[in-house]
Amino acid sequence: MSFRNLDDLVVFVRVTECGSFSAAARAMDLAPTTVSKQIARLERQLGTTLFERNTRRLKITEEGRAIVERARAALILLDEATEIARAGSDELTGTIRVTAPVPFGSRYVATATAAFRKLHPKVGFELHLTDRIVDLYTGDIDVAIRVAKLADSRLIARHLANNRRILVAAPDYLEQHAPPIQPGDLVDHTCLLFSYPGLGRNSWTLRKGREVHEVVISSNLATDSGDTLRTWCIAGLGVSLRELWDVADELRAGRLVHILPGWEEETSPISFVRPKRDPIPKRISTFGDFLAELWRVPPWEA
The missing domain is CATH 3.40.190.10 (Periplasmic binding protein-like II)
Structure with missing residues (x-):
């Protein structure tokens, strides 16, 4: 079966991530009615119900749950294939959307993104500096740099450095x-x-x-x-x-x-945090590897 409209699949994945049609519409800058129509069209094409709808909450069906994981993986692979086609090689392209705390982000993350861009000039960045904890499943963000212990078990964290x-x-x-x-x-x-x-x-x-x-x-x-x-x-x-x-x-x-050297508060981690979505786009995994090596001996510790 071929999809007549790939955008419907993209909207379906975003609805599952955001938890509601309205939240997905806000994240994608679409009208809620547009999102609803696209999901209905996808359900007709697939011949199955993707969500159980009632006035209180939206629940994905078992069929929808099985489809969304494959759809997400397919979209990531398609995204990477498009990057390769545009670049004419396996050179990294695309945009990485990053959020970080204001002071740490302006001092260290901004410098790190500039260094990564010099190595991979076709990778773009959207750097959002805020001291607010951004929900990586409802916000349009790929990666968060968190300077704190991770409380959300739905996320994957990679330790980069210690926060003393x-x-x-x-x-x-x-x-x-x-x-x-x-x-x-x-x-x-x-x-x-x-x-x-x-x-x-x-x-x-x-x-x-x-x-x-x-x-x-x-x-x-x-x-x-x-x-x-x-x-x-x-x-x-x-x-x-x-x-x-x-x-x-x-x-x-x-x-x-x-x-009082030697006396410190309990150390917390500085982490590279992303949603549990696999496979991970190569530009994002490469950026994580880059930060881990860059901060293997953190500049503030040197």
Whole structure:
């Protein structure tokens, strides 16, 4: 059987990923009625019902579930075949849609995409920087760079590097205040807090080997902006608990000093995250390999 309209198959796959006709319509910039008509047309051509519809939810049928996996794989293979035909070789082409947190993305992901583009000049990027967690199944995104532990079991994560959080202060501040010798000494220092409504009690849980020390902190200098914390810390206003990648340049330049070395918050991963869709387009798997090698010794650790 040949499909009269390949777009119907594309819409079917997107509806299964988004969970509803309306969400798929928004993701594809189509009218909901258009999506509904295309699914109905595909069902007529296949001679089977793909979704059970009611007023509360949309449920894919067993037949639809069997078809969608094969359809997704076929579309990816067709996409790669089109890339090869356009390029006249197996050169990578196409667009990679990436999301990343604003500060990490602007500092490191933007640089990484530029380096990858130089190696593969026919690959394009759409880089979306946001501190909001983007749903990779409903958003039009291929890959997320996440600086946190992965909570969504529907996703596949590849570890790229470690996210270490260390204590830092400016030389000016340390000239006026005796550096802390142990975590408990922090209660006698001005601490700069990352805080936002609903966060709850402000505390730092520091670890050194098997030792764990929780420091409860009260401070009149708090913000929900990491950039602001770094600025305050460089200005000598107090001690801050910051991601190493965020303050590496300041440490090298001497604008900040690493204090209480060895005491850090629990390390979290920096990961290359994608939906569970196979096969994965070659441009995306190659980009993942590139990042893993690029950050094998992270630039903020070097």
